[in-house]
Amino acid sequence: MTEPQGPTGPDHQGKDGPARLLAVVDRSGPPHRPVGDGLLTRWYIAAATSLPQSEWADPAARHLAAVFESGADLVAVAQTAVPAFAGAVLTATLTDEEQAQVHDLANQIVDATEPAETEETPEEPTTEQESTMPETTAAAPASLALTPAPAVVVASAERTARDRRLWAQAASEAMRGATDAAQVNHRLEAALSDITPGTSTTDTFPRPQWISEMWQPAAVQRPLIDAIGVSPLTGMVVHGWKWQTLPQVAPYAGNKADVPSNAATIVPADADAQRIAGGWDLDRIYVDFNTGFLEAFQSAAIADYQRKSQQYLIDGHGAITGPPAIPAVPGLVDEAYDLGAQASGMAAIQAIVGYLTGNGANVSFIAMASDVYSDFLGGTASEAPWWLAGQGSVNLGGSADVAGTRIVADPAMAAGTVLGGDRAAVSFYETGPVNVQAVNLPNGGIDYGLFGYYAHLVHDQRGLAKASVTVTPLASGEQQSGKKSSGS
Numbered sequence: 275m276t277e278p279q280g281p282t283g284p285d286h287q288g289k290d291g292p293a294r295l296l297a298v299v300d301r302s303g304p305p306h307r308p309v310g311d312g313l314l315t316r317w318y319i320a321a322a323t324s325l326p327q328s329e330w331a332d333p334a335a336r337h338l339a340a341v342f343e344s345g346a347d348l349v350a351v352a353q354t355a356v357p358a359f360a361g362a363v364l365t366a367t368l369t370d371e372e373q374a375q376v377h378d379l380a381n382q383i384v385d386a387t388e389p390a391e392t393e394e395t396p397e398e399p400t401t402e403q404e405s406t407m408p409e410t411t412a413a414a415p416a417s418l419a420l421t422p423a424p425a426v427v428v429a430s431a432e433r434t435a436r437d438r439r440l441w442a443q444a445a446s447e448a449m450r451g452a453t454d455a456a457q458v459n460h461r462l463e464a465a466l467s468d469i470t471p472g473t474s475t476t477d478t479f480p481r482p483q484w485i486s487e488m489w490q491p492a493a494v495q496r497p498l499i500d501a502i503g504v505s506p507l508t509g510m511v512v513h514g515w516k517w518q519t520l521p522q523v524a525p526y527a528g529n530k531a532d533v534p535s536n537a538a539t540i541v542p543a544d545a546d547a548q549r550i551a552g553g554w555d556l557d558r559i560y561v562d563f564n565t566g567f568l569e570a571f572q573s574a575a576i577a578d579y580q581r582k583s584q585q586y587l588i589d590g591h592g593a594i595t596g597p598p599a600i601p602a603v604p605g606l607v608d609e610a611y612d613l614g615a616q617a618s619g620m621a622a623i624q625a626i627v628g629y630l631t632g633n634g635a636n637v638s639f640i641a642m643a644s645d646v647y648s649d650f651l652g653g654t655a656s657e658a659p660w661w662l663a664g665q666g667s668v669n670l671g672g673s674a675d676v677a678g679t680r681i682v683a684d685p686a687m688a689a690g691t692v693l694g695g696d697r698a699a700v701s702f703y704e705t706g707p708v709n710v711q712a713v714n715l716p717n718g719g720i721d722y723g724l725f726g727y728y729a730h731l732v733h734d735q736r737g738l739a740k741a742s743v744t745v746t747p748l749a750s751g752e753q754q755s756g757k758k759s760s761g762s
Contacts, residue, residue: 487570494577496584497673497682498606498693499702501639507703512729513544545731547703548603550582553723558713561720568720572709575724579707583728585686587702588641588693606700609732610693610740619650619692622741623681626694633736638697640681645745646692647672647683692741699737704728 315327471480518541524534552575560567590605613629616622623640630637642650651668668674672683687693706726714721732738 486566492577492581493685494580496580498639498641498684499584499587501641501680501682502697502700502702505701505703507547507705507727507729510547510727511544512547512701512703512731513542514731515540516543516733517541543731543733545729547727547729548586550579550586550706550726550728551724552578553721555714555717555719555721558718558720568722571722572724575722576707576709579724579726581686583704583726584684587728587730588684588686589688606695606730606732606738607688607691607693607740609735610695610738611735613739613741616692616741616743618653619646619743619745620653622646622692622743623650623676623694625741626692626739629739630694630696630737635696635699635737637679637694640679640692640694641684641687642681642693643687643689643691644672644683644685645689646743647681649743649745650674650681690743690745692743693738694740695738699733699735701731701733702728703730 518539519537521538522534522536526534554571556568556571559565560571586603586605588605588607590603590608593602594600611629613622613625616625619642626640627637651670651674674681704727706724706728708725710721710723710725712721713719
């Protein structure tokens with residue numbers, strides 16, 4: 275049985291490529307030149323798609339044919355599983371040049387499958403009919419390059435109709451692949467409503483980022499106290515004794531002569547302990563909501579205690595009229611032997627070392643104000659004594675070790691001050707800080723207090739000395755030595 279042949283030209287709107295492709299897809303009878311599975315496989319390979327062949331040859335061509343049948347221009351082919359929302363609009367447009375390229379592609383596909391016009395009526399196949407696809411000289415895009423199909427056997431009209439639809443599906447996939455490869459310039463437009471933080475009536479979004487307490491520089495270390503050492507304080511008075519006149523020996527003649535002697539005397543030595551305290555009544559909301567503020571508050575109070583305890587040890591504090599009145603308390607700087615003004619930090623160190631060793635004391639520590647320490651670090655090799663060469667290590671954080679002696683920078687010291695001594699000449703006693711909390715029920719508060727106790731005792735002034743240095747601020751481009759920099 276043969277299929278009645280219709281008109282050889284396109285039977286849809288116009289003579290353009292899309293209408294001719296639709297005629298191929300919708301043809302009810304078997305074509306004169308069946309495409310066959312071999313040609314479809316080669317088309318799939320030439321398409322270089324990442325999809326499996328079964329998915330690549332899916333029914334998407336039916337949608338393509340519907341577009342062709344409507345007579346409208348082909349704009350794009352796209353697939354989506356589930357739209358993001360019902361109001362989403364996706365538009366992909368092609369330029370006139372690109373539209374002409376798509377039509378030309380459709381013409382080439384149809385030319386490759388359209389039966390050649392002939393005046394003779396084809397004979398009705400008896401059992402099997404062999405047909406080959408002639409070569410075409412039309413140039414196809416690189417991603418759609420075709421090779422002549424080998425001879426194939428047509429098993430049935432139904433098989434051929436299926437093959438034609440698979441061919442059209444391949445064309446659809448090829449055009450979609452060209453789009454995915456950015457060979458077509460798309461313009462995406464979404465009909466969306468603008469939602470920005472400026473349109474919101476509250477500050478709910480975006481929510482601020484919480485970073486808790488910010489860092490602030492604080493001299494919470496106590497380098498001078500660490501150099502001296504801390505002993506426990508067990509009372510409000512530190513009491514002891516010391517020699518006022520030491521026992522002395524002298525040459526002795528012998529032969530039962532009088533033995534040399536002297537009146538050795540002792541005197542009491544004591545120091546009153548000093549108090550440091552602070553107290554606050556906090557709203558208990560800071561505790562009830564676990565804000566962490568009470569812990570931060572306690573840490574800040576302890577840090578201030580660390581600073582003040584060393585500051586009072588060095589400089590003491592003046593009298594406080596009150597009420598209640600608190601008498602003035604001297605510090606180590608007040609009780610150290612004064613060596614006067616020195617030309618530089620290095621000169622001050624030399625003077626202190628000379629005094630201490632001259633009295634038989636060791637040099638255990640040297641503390642400097644921050645400006646003197648900076649001047650000390652700026653000294654050159656030519657300005658340093660011979661014994662210092664190769665004997666020092668410096669920590670820019672505020673300490674140095676020079677010939678076995680610890681040198682520290684102490685922000686609590688007054689500018690231009692240098693203090694040195696034998697740690698055996700000074701004792702520091704301390705208890706605290708002690709943290710105290712109580713519930714203020716009638717007022718809905720949390721009472722927090724901090725208490726500390728300290729005392730210091732200078733055993734002998736011959737083991738503690740001080741000196742002063744006038745540090746000139748550096749001019750721009752100058753080194754610590756006062757000389758112009760090498761670049762000037």
